[in-house]
Structure formats: C-alpha cells, structure tokens
Amino acid sequence: MRWMVDARNKIEKQGDLEAYSFVRAEIVASYLNEGLAIQVPAELSDAPLKLLKSIPTNSLGDHIRKDGIMRISRRWVENSLPDFELLEAIAKAYGQIALLVIDAHRVLGLSAPTTTNQTVGTTYPKDGTDGRMPCMVGHEDQRTLNIWLADGRPMDLLASTITLDIAKARDLETRYKLDAKEIFADSGKNEDVLVSLFETARAMFLKDGHHVMIAFLLKDGKPVDIIQMAPSEHGEKYLMMRKLAHEVQRRAADAIILTAEVWSAPFDPQNPYRRAVDAPDRREALASTLVTKNGDPLQYWADILRDGEKVGLSETQVLRGGAQFTFGPVYEVWGKSIPAEWLKVQSEQDGE
Numbered sequence: 001m002r003w004m005v006d007a008r009n010k011i012e013k014q015g016d017l018e019a020y021s022f023v024r025a026e027i028v029a030s031y032l033n034e035g036l037a038i039q040v041p042a043e044l045s046d047a048p049l050k051l052l053k054s055i056p057t058n059s060l061g062d063h064i065r066k067d068g069i070m071r072i073s074r075r076w077v078e079n080s081l082p083d084f085e086l087l088e089a090i091a092k093a094y095g096q097i098a099l100l101v102i103d104a105h106r107v108l109g110l111s112a113p114t115t116t117n118q119t120v121g122t123t124y125p126k127d128g129t130d131g132r133m134p135c136m137v138g139h140e141d142q143r144t145l146n147i148w149l150a151d152g153r154p155m156d157l158l159a160s161t162i163t164l165d166i167a168k169a170r171d172l173e174t175r176y177k178l179d180a181k182e183i184f185a186d187s188g189k190n191e192d193v194l195v196s197l198f199e200t201a202r203a204m205f206l207k208d209g210h211h212v213m214i215a216f217l218l219k220d221g222k223p224v225d226i227i228q229m230a231p232s233e234h235g236e237k238y239l240m241m242r243k244l245a246h247e248v249q250r251r252a253a254d255a256i257i258l259t260a261e262v263w264s265a266p267f268d269p270q271n272p273y274r275r276a277v278d279a280p281d282r283r284e285a286l287a288s289t290l291v292t293k294n295g296d297p298l299q300y301w302a303d304i305l306r307d308g309e310k311v312g313l314s315e316t317q318v319l320r321g322g323a324q325f326t327f328g329p330v331y332e333v334w335g336k337s338i339p340a341e342w343l344k345v346q347s348e349q350d351g352e
Contacts, residue, residue: 004093022075025051027149028238029068031328032338036064039075048072052149063273065149067235073144087139095131102126122225128252138246146239157239176203188221190255190292198288198300201259202313205286205304209311213260215244217253224251234275237326245329254293256330261304262287286313289324293334297324 025047026037036054040047048070055061076086084092102112115124115133124134146155169180183200185192197216205211217225225247231237248256265279276282284304291297299319305312323342331338 004090020077020079022077023047023072024075025070025072027051027055027064027068027070028242029064029235031238031241031325033328033332035068059271059273067233067238068149069155069235069239070147070149071144072147073140085140087136091132091136091139092130094133094136095129098126098131102131124250125219125252128249134250137249138243141243141246148233148235150235155236157236157243176200176207178203184223190218190221190257190290191298193218193221193223194257194288194290194298194300197257197259198316201286201288202302202316206311206313211259211261211286213258216257216259217248217251218255218257219251219253221255224253241326242329245333248330249333254334255290256327257288257290258326259286259288261285289326291324291327291330293336296321297327299324 020041022039022041024037024039027035029035036051038047038051038054051070055064077084078086078089081089098113105112112126115126116122117124117134129137146157147153148155172178173180178200183196185196193216201211213229213231215227215229216223217227227244227247229237229240229244231240244256247253262285263276263279263282264285265276265282268274268279284306285301286304287299287301289297289299297320299322301317301319303314305314323339325342328338
C-alpha cells in the first residue's frame with residue numbers, strides 16, 4: 001500500500017513511473033510449476049532460443065519436445081518494486097482496499113459489496129481472490145503467447161459459455177433414466193456429491209459409449225461452476241488445469257470433482273515419461289476424482305470393457321489418496337503443499 005501512495009505522488013509531481021519491460025519465456029511440460037524459465041530485457045529476442053538449447057538430451061528432454069508448450073509473455077516492472085509485475089502489484093493493492101471496504105460494511109451491519117457478471121448472473125465471492133476483481137486473476141494469460149514445441153505452432157485455449165435449457169431436462173431424464181434432482185447430492189458433503197455424480201457419469205457413458213471431460217467446482221458441498229474441457233493434445237491439459245485453477249480462485253471453490261475417461265498403466269522405470277496410453281498393458285477407465293482444500297484425494301473408478309462396438313463398465317472401485325499431479329495448479333492457488341509422497345514419485349520418474 002505504501003508503494004501505491006508513493007507511486008501516485010510520483011505521477012502527480014514528477015510525471016510518470018520508471019517502468020521497464022521484460023520478456024519471460026518458460027516451458028510448461030508438467031502440471032507442477034517447475035518448468036525451465038528465463039527472463040531478459042524486452043529488447044533482447046534470443047530468450048526463447050536460449051531456453052530451447054537448455055532442454056536436456058534424455059528421456060525428459062524427449063517428453064518436453066513432444067508435449068511441452070513454450071509460453072512467452074511481456075512483463076512490466078517499476079524500479080522501486082522490481083519483484084512484482086506492475087499489473088499484479090496494482091491488483092494486489094486494489095484487493096486490499098476492497099477488503100477494507102468489505103470490513104467497513106460488516107462493522108456497520110451492512111451487506112458486503114459483491115461482484116456479479118451481468119451476462120450470466122454469476123456472483124464472485126471476495127474470499128478466494130484477496131479482494132481482487134475476477135478479471136485480475138490470471139490476467140497474465142492475456143499477454144502470453146503459447147507455442148507447441150513439437151511443431152512451433154501457436155495455440156490458444158478457447159472458452160465458451162453454455163446455456164442450460166431447463167426445458168430439455170425431461171428429455172435427458174428419459175434418455176439416461178435419471179432423476180435430475182438426484183444428480184447433485186444435497187447433503188452438503190463433498191463425497192456424497194462425488195458418489196451421485198459418478199453414478200450419473202456411469203449412466204451417461206453406458207448410454208452414449210463415451211464421456212466428456214468435465215469439472216465441477218464446489219463450495220461448501222454445493223456446485224458453483226461447471227466447466228467442460230476438450231483437450232486435443234496431451235500437453236494442452238497442462239494449460240487447461242492452470243486456467244481451471246484460476247476459476248477455482250475466482251469462485252473461492254474449496255473442492256473439485258473431475259470426471260473423464262482416463263488411461264492407466266504400471267510405472268516403467270525404463271520409460272519414466274511414457275504416457276499410459278502408449279503402454280502395452282494400459283487400462284481404460286471412467287474416473288471421477290475429488291480433491292479438496294482440506295483433505296486427501298478420493299477417486300471413483302470403473303474399468304471400461306469393450307467388445308467390438310459394445311461397451312460396458314466394471315464394478316465401481318474406490319481409491320483413496322494417490323499422487324494426483326493433475327491438480328498441482330489447484331493446490332498452488334489453495335496454498336496447499338504438494339504431498340511429500342507425490343514429490344517422491346516425481347523424483348523417481350526423473351531418475352533422481
């Protein structure tokens with residue numbers, strides 16, 4: 001806050017701040033925030049080339065070149081606050097002022113101010129964003145270029161709003177033999193919601209023969225957002241989960257249930273970065289995974305059984321714990337440490 005006051009006085013009396021532009025390049029090839037990165041003054045254009053040359057010539061390097069994404073972003077910093085990107089510093093200061101105003105309303109017995117998306121009617125709580133506006137969360141994506149390392153092709157993640165047609169609910173109930181009122185358990189318990197959603201997923205999969213990847217964001221056991229994802233490449237999931245983490249922060253969600261068709265295979269130390277789909281002994285399954293701000297992961301799982309064009313599902317299995325690296329970005333916005341056993345698994349895969 002002191003920086004904001006000093007910056008305002010400097011602009012009023014001296015004309016402007018001394019701001020400097022930098023280019024940051026990083027390679028994303030994991031759900032964890034541990035990729036190769038470099039930052040240089042903006043007038044230098046060789047940062048991406050330096051980063052590419054730093055990719056190791058081993059199995060990790062092969063994985064990075066196949067599934068990695070280079071992110072190139074422009075950053076502005078002010079010389080008296082060099083450790084913070086300028087927009088991020090302003091967003092943080094705005095958030096602190098907003099929280100102060102909210103506290104003042106509470107002291108006076110008034111309703112706290114809210115932020116509402118007028119297009120879809122979504123209300124965003126302030127407790128997950130430290131008072132910042134929703135647009136101030138994940139804003140660096142707007143000034144970042146994503147490039148596939150495999151072919152040098154620029155890529156972007158597109159999002160669209162889906163309007164639910166309540167009038168079609170009866171047709172869907174008939175198609176899947178479901179009661180719409182029972183899709184979300186109303187007990188307020190996350191595990192009950194997981195059970196009801198997985199039973200719904202089973203019914204839909206057995207009818208349609210497939211299931212989309214879909215995330216349910218929960219707060220106090222109630223859904224606050226539903227997000228469908230459709231990655232075309234494996235590496236795209238790394239960015240999708242980062243964007244999903246931003247939505248978790250905006251909505252102050254304290255739990256997520258991610259349902260999707262997945263592949264699994266035993267870990268092969270001779271091929272530590274081989275994806276499960278490429279393994280000869282791979283298994284295909286329908287899975288719903290619950291992660292919470294407080295608590296261990298929980299997964300409901302059913303093997304997919306194929307017989308020609310016919311599909312079926314095995315009995316549901318319940319798996320507790322496990323290394324759910326997919327949710328690394330979500331753990332980060334929750335301020336939740338990655339469990340030591342997860343990092344041990346990662347070290348074994350890195351051959352350390």
